[in-house]
Amino acid sequence: MTDPNVQRKLIEIMRIISKSDKPLGARLIADELQNRGYAIGERAVRYHLRILDERGFTKKHGYIGRTITDLGQKELNDALISDRLDLVITRIEELVYKTTYDLREKKGNVIVNVSVIDKRDYEKAMDVLKYAIDAGISISPRIRVVDEDSEEDDIFVPDGKFAIANVCSITYDGILLKNGIPSTPLYGGLMQMEAHKPVSFVDIIGYSGTSIDPIKIFINRRSTSVLDYIESGTGKLLANMRHVPGSAREKAREVMELAKESEIGGYLAIGETGEDVFSVPLEKGKAGIPVIVGSNAIAAIAEAGIPVKAYPVSTIMDYNIMKRLE
Amino acid sequence: MTDPNVQRKLIEIMRIISKSDKPLGARLIADELQNRGYAIGERAVRYHLRILDERGFTKKHGYIGRTITDLGQKELNDALISDRLDLVITRIEELVYKTTYDLREKKGNVIVNVSVIDKRDYEKAMDVLKYAIDAGISISPRIRVVDEDSEEDDIFVPDGKFAIANVCSITYDGILLKNGIPSTPLYGGLMQMEAHKPVSFVDIIGYSGTSIDPIKIFINRRSTSVLDYIESGTGKLLANMRHVPGSAREKAREVMELAKESEIGGYLAIGETGEDVFSVPLEKGKAGIPVIVGSNAIAAIAEAGIPVKAYPVSTIMDYNIMKRLE
Numbered sequence: 001m002t003d004p005n006v007q008r009k010l011i012e013i014m015r016i017i018s019k020s021d022k023p024l025g026a027r028l029i030a031d032e033l034q035n036r037g038y039a040i041g042e043r044a045v046r047y048h049l050r051i052l053d054e055r056g057f058t059k060k061h062g063y064i065g066r067t068i069t070d071l072g073q074k075e076l077n078d079a080l081i082s083d084r085l086d087l088v089i090t091r092i093e094e095l096v097y098k099t100t101y102d103l104r105e106k107k108g109n110v111i112v113n114v115s116v117i118d119k120r121d122y123e124k125a126m127d128v129l130k131y132a133i134d135a136g137i138s139i140s141p142r143i144r145v146v147d148e149d150s151e152e153d154d155i156f157v158p159d160g161k162f163a164i165a166n167v168c169s170i171t172y173d174g175i176l177l178k179n180g181i182p183s184t185p186l187y188g189g190l191m192q193m194e195a196h197k198p199v200s201f202v203d204i205i206g207y208s209g210t211s212i213d214p215i216k217i218f219i220n221r222r223s224t225s226v227l228d229y230i231e232s233g234t235g236k237l238l239a240n241m242r243h244v245p246g247s248a249r250e251k252a253r254e255v256m257e258l259a260k261e262s263e264i265g266g267y268l269a270i271g272e273t274g275e276d277v278f279s280v281p282l283e284k285g286k287a288g289i290p291v292i293v294g295s296n297a298i299a300a301i302a303e304a305g306i307p308v309k310a311y312p313v314s315t316i317m318d319y320n321i322m323k324r325l326e
Numbered sequence: 327m328t329d330p331n332v333q334r335k336l337i338e339i340m341r342i343i344s345k346s347d348k349p350l351g352a353r354l355i356a357d358e359l360q361n362r363g364y365a366i367g368e369r370a371v372r373y374h375l376r377i378l379d380e381r382g383f384t385k386k387h388g389y390i391g392r393t394i395t396d397l398g399q400k401e402l403n404d405a406l407i408s409d410r411l412d413l414v415i416t417r418i419e420e421l422v423y424k425t426t427y428d429l430r431e432k433k434g435n436v437i438v439n440v441s442v443i444d445k446r447d448y449e450k451a452m453d454v455l456k457y458a459i460d461a462g463i464s465i466s467p468r469i470r471v472v473d474e475d476s477e478e479d480d481i482f483v484p485d486g487k488f489a490i491a492n493v494c495s496i497t498y499d500g501i502l503l504k505n506g507i508p509s510t511p512l513y514g515g516l517m518q519m520e521a522h523k524p525v526s527f528v529d530i531i532g533y534s535g536t537s538i539d540p541i542k543i544f545i546n547r548r549s550t551s552v553l554d555y556i557e558s559g560t561g562k563l564l565a566n567m568r569h570v571p572g573s574a575r576e577k578a579r580e581v582m583e584l585a586k587e588s589e590i591g592g593y594l595a596i597g598e599t600g601e602d603v604f605s606v607p608l609e610k611g612k613a614g615i616p617v618i619v620g621s622n623a624i625a626a627i628a629e630a631g632i633p634v635k636a637y638p639v640s641t642i643m644d645y646n647i648m649k650r651l652e
Contacts, residue, residue: 085530085605085606203411206532210530210536280411
């Protein structure tokens with residue numbers, strides 16, 4: 001096992017098989033791998049599975065699929081230890097780089113959050129989602145619902161669940177980069193809103209040096225009050241902060257204004273170069289751009305008492321297969 | 327209101343009065359201020375209260391105490407906005423600087439975590455605490471119990487509650503600094519333990535750029551398994567990571583070994599200069615020092631189902647008034 005790329009794929013495949021409660025076939029494994037950001041087809045998965053079989057790490061059960069052996073489980077545990085600590089900023093940078101959406105041609109990929117919800121809660125969740133999106137607290141009205149047996153989407157949806165993909169605010173960083181502006185996501189946080197206006201960040205967590213997504217932390221702590229905000233204009237919304245070089249301020253504004261024509265909005269301001277923005281200190285020479293994040297719509301669903309598993313900054317998706325909720 | 331120090335104290339006093347559901351006297355306000363890190367006596371509080379009265383921000387009710395006026399509440403809201411975002415690293419750096427414990431004279435202040443628990447849970451909580459400390463999962467066996475009416479301690483304990491102060495692992499950074507070694511706390515995290523040995527950090531959150539203490543996040547997420555670890559040797563413990571200059575590695579080891587004579591232990595390793603330590607990447611020229619943190623004893627109490635409010639890296643305390651649990 002010398003090639004680190006092959007090694008990583010083998011580990012990932014074992015991890016997927018290990019997590020399943022039944023034998024898995026190459027098709028399902030390929031889907032799940034793509035969801036995890038590995039561009040690998042069914043044929044390539046079969047190739048890797050044969051390697052694993054030969055090493056005694058997996059076992060084939062006719063046409064049903066593979067299970068992991070005790071030896072494979074041991075190998076997996078040893079391997080995972082060094083592979084465990086994935087920093088959020090690494091995934092963010094990868095997805096920012098993969099964002100291809102072109103504001104003029106109006107096509108390409110955006111970054112999405114994926115949220116998994118029980119099918120029994122479908123109607124209630126979609127009602128809250130529409131209510132939240134109509135109130136303008138996410139960065140785009142377009143979403144995509146992914147069923148558990150979807151063949152088109154590279155998103156893994158467990159049995160009995162469905163997934164909502166909605167546009168992630170890190171898409172801004174991808175679009176800015178594609179337009180030649182280096183944009184660095186700094187913090188996820190909670191923005192205090194009063195009279196429908198942003199007042200100050202009240203809590204922030206840095207994207208750099210964390211292995212848990214800051215937005216996910218705030219959703220899980222139930223520290224948002226998105227529904228209160230929609231009703232009264234006062235509440236705490238999820239927001240994040242990035243910086244761009246001060247010299248790129250005006251170009252950044254043009255790009256983000258142009259993005260509105262593609263229904264991508266939600267940036268709150270562009271700070272003065274080197275000055276605090278909504279209480280957040282910024283580096284000399286940098287201008288801060290705070291954005292109301294797409295996950296607010298998901299936080300609203302959680303606030304309504306519907307169990308939801310949130311995966312912010314999850315994957316990329318063709319923006320044109322995402323639709324406005326009618 | 328020109329002197330920013332006076333201004334900050336006035337705001338802090340209004341904040342304390344505003345949060346109380348009954349009129350507050352100077353004594354209680356002074357206690358709470360000291361808990362928040364303001365070295366200010368009762369007499370000085372009376373002086374500040376007179377200023378607030380004159381400005382119409384507070385109102386005196388005979389000998390019972392003060393309440394805040396509508397005008398005061400408005401002033402407070404406006405002031406708090408710019409004062410809201412307190413970064414954890416700022417408090418950490420302040421307390422590190424205030425650590426005075428001398429390893430040779432065996433006296434001085436250490437940094438403590440403060441945890442507030444309902445009095446009704448006193449016996450059960452103390453049983454778990456002793457069990458956890460005896461198992462060696464905190465950095466010192468010494469603790470201090472603070473009652474709600476304690477006159478000696480600068481710790482505010484609400485009615486019906488008691489507080490446990492235990493030694494915080496950031497004390498190491500204070501002691502290293504006092505011995506001339508600059509030590510920078512980097513991450514709080516979760517350490518996977520197997521066969522009673524540390525294996526790898528599985529999650530980390532950076533101390534820099536967060537307004538919520540990383541250790542508090544992990545306790546609130548209930549992501550520890552301290553009790554499992556004590557029973558089986560396998561589980562997830564709270565741990566943190568700091569770095570020191572590579573050239574100070576040997577001196578750091580000497581200092582931390584000497585600290586053991588004062589019952590301060592719990593550092594897991596001193597990494598090689600510039601090398602990853604338990605999966606955590608480190609800067610060139612720096613050596614990482616992972617430490618099992620004092621809050622594990624508090625996480626154990628939470629795992630036992632006892633409601634506990636944890637305030638890691640809370641304040642400083644004379645180490646010699648802290649005692650081993652018998």
